[in-house]
Amino acid sequence: MANNSPALTGNSQPQHQAAAAVTQQQQQCGGGGGATKPAVSGKQGNVLPLWGNEKTMNLNPMILTNILSSPYFKVQLYELKTYHEVVDEIYFKD
Structure with a gap:
């Protein structure tokens, strides 16, 4: 270098x-x-x-595609609008 x-x-x-x-x-x-x-x-x-x-958040295209097409992201995470709601989802997940 x-x-x-x-x-x-x-x-x-x-x-x-x-x-x-x-x-x-x-x-x-x-x-x-x-x-x-x-x-x-x-x-x-x-x-x-x-x-x-x-738009891609510097993620690998295959990983981004898998995340965006997952049912968990489409149904549950897509409803969350703020960072704090996502943190609560992670913290309080059963």
Whole structure:
């Protein structure tokens, strides 16, 4: 694995500018898979970037297909709308 630090490559560009350039390149090329979305709360300082495909959730296609086609997901889990309902389903499952 190559170390591309500015000291070794002779590049004096600050790290945050280099990271912004990489992000911009990924967005132009369609890479990166996700977009940065602001947090739901009013705190703009605590923004978490989302990475990956929002539809496939970076799951293997075969696993995703099996989950989505399972009767348990279609009947019971599909009715749950919040994260807390899913956690309760896991915690209180008989």
